[in-house]
Amino acid sequence: MVTFRALGPFGAISNGETLDLGGQRQQAVLARLLVAGGRAVPVSVLIDELWPGEPPAQALSTIQGYVSRLRRALEPNRAPREEAGVLVSAPPGYALRAAVQDVDSWHFEHLVKSDHEGPAVTLERMETALALWRGPALAGFQELAWAQTEATRLDGLRLLAVERRADAALRLGRTGPVIPDLEAHASAHPLREEAWRLLALALYRAGRQGDALGALRRARETLRDELGLDLGPALQRLEQDILVQSEHLDVPDPAAPDRAAGGPSGPGGAVLRVLIADDQALVRTGLKVILDSEPGLELVGEAENGEQAIALVQSARPDVVLMDIQMPRLDGLAAARRILAGEAPPRVIMMTTFGTDANLYAALRAGVSGFVLKTSAPEQLIAAVRAAVAGDALLDPAVTTHLIAAFAGRRDPAAPEGLSDSDIDLIKLVARGLTNRQIAMTLAVPEQEVADEVTALLRGLGLVDRAQLVVLAYERGLVSPGSPDTRPLSSL
DSSP: OEEEEOSSBOEEEETTEEOOOOSHHHHHHHHHHHHTTTOOEEHHHHHHHHSSSSOOTTHHHHHHHHHHHHHHHHOTTOOTTSOOSSEEEETTEEEEOOOGGGBHHHHHHHHHHSOOSSHHHHHHHHHHHHHTOOSSTTBTOTTSHHHHHHHHHHHHHHHHHHHHHHHHHHHTTOOTTHHHHHHHHHHHSTTOHHHHHHHHHHHHHTTOHHHHHHHHHHHHHHHHHHHSOOOOHHHHHHHHHHHTTOGGGSOOOTTSOOOOTTOOOSGGGOOEEEEEEOSOHHHHHHHHHHHHTSTTEEEEEEESSHHHHHHHHHHHOOSEEEEESSOSSSOHHHHHHHHHTSSSOOEEEEEESSOOHHHHHHHHHHTOSEEEETTSOHHHHHHHHHHHHTTOOEEOHHHHHHHHHHTTTOOOOOOOTTOOHHHHHHHHHHHTTOOHHHHHHHHTSOHHHHHHHHHHHHHHHTOOSHHHHHHHHHHTTSSOTTSGGGSOGGGO
């Protein structure tokens, strides 16, 4: 049995002995096959990727020689005419055949992405996964583009594993031990909002409310300095909950039913099916990586234009569509309208690099369940998907700022007829971005009562969701840019 190591210095071990895999370029052949995850890699690809630019004239025979020597190292007792069982021929190239648990990077990825039965199992598996790392992934091949790409991908999964481990520990009530690790994690990766969320929650549960708010202030300063953005909705809600000492922040009962860190996957815990519609291949690839790294989400299709998106919605029946607002043939806004007009339509979340104000406005009026920037952090995109399925709507903070500014000078001071003062107060609270729970705490009423009143408001006004209620609030002058009603939650 041979085991392979890529999470650190590259190598292979058999019967406790490190195998001699030859020189670096010969090792690179094996490493490239490992990165392919068991899929065949054509010889032409191996040549192009091992000798970027100008490969030698004898590149083909050199590759064949490398493969021959690697086979002898990996299977020294194989008979001369016996077919190789590890590094196999797979026309028009080669492939690596190994069990998942025999390749550390494959095993690591499997552990991180697998669905877990409760926080105790999650904690154990994340500990096992992180223990596989012995240094930077694919160390020794940093000058090769494919190795850099794979190392970056694996490191992203490593950061996710660190956060999933911390989240599981917090759900088990193990607060103190995770704080130093989360401090280091948030400091090393200050743009990861999930790192700050976990750190602030851990500090709060340790009785350090001031330090928890201080961590969120550091997060806000970093995001503003680096990206010009405020805290995302999840961190803003956490900050508000800490200020009012919300009961749901207390240490959970370990015996209570478990729920994933990002919230339920869907109705009954089912996997959420997501469709991506964007005309840029690079954007689609980035979104696929994000979805692939998040348990409970499944990519069911990709569309390059609005017409393809409509057809795929009908055939694949996704739960959520991530839709670019501007695409060829049929733009995202028109496609969203047609999708949402169908029977039992999926939720649609619009993506933009900052379209026109008219597009922002029109999309919200059409009933989309969120608006995010393509440059949003992965956590923001995942939060938008979760919020949409939960029946809520999430607007990226930068989009919200842009939208509020767009309504300046576009206001009609007349409130809709038939609304009571309490209805108008409720609309204002929704427009400020408060959740039903936060509104209930503000008004000192049961949360279900707030949910029922919001539903009744939407029905009475002929609106689809909370996003349209926000639009109405700005249209009718119930809130205005710069007023106390529109201050960020952190300043209230």
